[in-house]
Amino acid sequence: MSPRLPIAVAPAHHETAASYISRLANLHGIPFPELWQQVSRPGAAGGGARLIAADLLAAVTGIPENLLARAVIEIRRPEPDWLAFRHEPQHGCPRCTARHPGGTVRQLLPHHRYVCTRHRIWIGPPDVIDQPYPTLDELPEIVAAQRAHLRLLRRLGPAATYDAVLTGFLICGHRWDQDAHHPDDARLDWGERAAELIPHGTEETTFSTSRLFAATYPEAVKIAALVGSLHWRRLAANDPAGQHRFAAEIGRRLGQPDYRPKVVHDPIAHWIDDDCWRPPSLPRTTYRTQRGFGGHTIPKAHQHSIDRHRRSARWFARNRRGGRGILYHRHIGPVLARDWARQMDLFIGTVAASAEATTFSDTPAATIVGDATEPVIADYQRPTAVRSDYLDTAVNPVPWPTRESPPGPRGGRPLLGHERKIFTTPGR
Ligand SMILES: [Zn+2]
Numbered sequence: 001m002s003p004r005l006p007i008a009v010a011p012a013h014h015e016t017a018a019s020y021i022s023r024l025a026n027l028h029g030i031p032f033p034e035l036w037q038q039v040s041r042p043g044a045a046g047g048g049a050r051l052i053a054a055d056l057l058a059a060v061t062g063i064p065e066n067l068l069a070r071a072v073i074e075i076r077r078p079e080p081d082w083l084a085f086r087h088e089p090q091h092g093c094p095r096c097t098a099r100h101p102g103g104t105v106r107q108l109l110p111h112h113r114y115v116c117t118r119h120r121i122w123i124g125p126p127d128v129i130d131q132p133y134p135t136l137d138e139l140p141e142i143v144a145a146q147r148a149h150l151r152l153l154r155r156l157g158p159a160a161t162y163d164a165v166l167t168g169f170l171i172c173g174h175r176w177d178q179d180a181h182h183p184d185d186a187r188l189d190w191g192e193r194a195a196e197l198i199p200h201g202t203e204e205t206t207f208s209t210s211r212l213f214a215a216t217y218p219e220a221v222k223i224a225a226l227v228g229s230l231h232w233r234r235l236a237a238n239d240p241a242g243q244h245r246f247a248a249e250i251g252r253r254l255g256q257p258d259y260r261p262k263v264v265h266d267p268i269a270h271w272i273d274d275d276c277w278r279p280p281s282l283p284r285t286t287y288r289t290q291r292g293f294g295g296h297t298i299p300k301a302h303q304h305s306i307d308r309h310r311r312s313a314r315w316f317a318r319n320r321r322g323g324r325g326i327l328y329h330r331h332i333g334p335v336l337a338r339d340w341a342r343q344m345d346l347f348i349g350t351v352a353a354s355a356e357a358t359t360f361s362d363t364p365a366a367t368i369v370g371d372a373t374e375p376v377i378a379d380y381q382r383p384t385a386v387r388s389d390y391l392d393t394a395v396n397p398v399p400w401p402t403r404e405s406p407p408g409p410r411g412g413r414p415l416l417g418h419e420r421k422i423f424t425t426p427g428r
Pocket residue numbers: 093094095096097116118119120121
């Protein structure tokens with residue numbers, strides 16, 4: 001039995017075992033591997049990996065096992081609903097975790113946690129490691145959106161809420177890169193919030209994709225309330241009159257009262273066409289199924305994600321549009337390439353396909369009318385209601401669906417260097 005450590009330190013809520021042991025090791029001046037050895041046992045899978053052991057951790061810290069199991073995520077009993085949690089740990093609200101000494105506290109947060117409402121700090125989706133979190137003192141609508149998000153969770157349950165909020169971000173992402181024509185258009189608000197979070201000229205130091213998500217979060221949640229509601233899903237899946245009512249309401253929430261679905265460049269039409277009548281999309285993976293669960297791995301920033309981060313910051317500094325950053329971020333992957341979506345060779349094709357409505361429409365996407373130089377994009381309308389066993393029987397809260405087989409490969413490969421020049425022209 002290992003001797004008890006002299007400094008008493010409690011784990012933070014949702015903290016990962018590796019994060020907690022790392023702080024204990026720092027505070028006691030013990031090498032991390034040595035302390036890990038004392039609180040872990042060889043895993044059942046063999047291969048030399050050692051997994052955290054609640055009884056050994058209790059002996060070393062002097063904290064009863066049942067209290068540790070309330071905080072440290074890997075030894076939580078009963079096990080949490082892993083599908084309701086992200087699969088990547090991140091550092092928590094710096095003010096909430098300030099009373100936990102010894103280094104960065106890494107927590108596994110549930111999907112519905114984007115803001116610390118107590119300290120008004122944006123936490124957001126896991127992004128490049130250790131980006132500072134911005135304060136929301138000047139952006140109270142983002143804090144209010146977190147509260148609305150939690151109300152949605154209580155009404156719809158975790159599965160529908162998860163799918164709906166990510167779908168909201170997907171829709172906002174596509175729209176941000178298109179022009180606004182109405183003075184109340186939410187796209188103008190996104191630009192203003194982005195100016196607060198990533199002031200002009202400071203992009204090199206303040207940019208993060210997570211802050212782009214913050215700029216659109218209020219509308220993502222407003223849209224989620226529609227997209228997650230079985231009533232509105234049934235209207236969207238219904239005849240042209242039902243689709244029209246849905247389109248009018250989502251347009252109102254986005255500050256575009258004359259909105260009409262279009263067959264291309266329109267993620268809302270895509271959702272009406274291919275997604276609204278199916279069960280919510282699942283996360284691609286969970287923390288529980290990750291290799292190294294309960295092990296000692298602490299995530300590090302990969303060079304390629306740092307490079308991508310710098311490229312995104314430069315791109316954003318040039319055009320101040322955040323759509324591309326959102327659409328290309330792994331956070332919305334589960335709704336960008338859903339299990340039933342067409343497989344594309346290139347990721348850029350997957351992004352484009354998530355804003356095309358092709359299942360029920362055989363209208364040509366775009367036609368040249370008169371002597372116009374720009375093609376006119378056709379309106380989208382499905383002629384009849386979709387038959388859907390799911391919508392016929394679903395009641396709130398809808399359960400997590402089951403996936404018959406593991407999800408296919410992600411949505412296509414990224415562009416190579418020379419292809420990037422052809423497909424993406426700066427300033428577009
Ligand atoms: Zn806090």
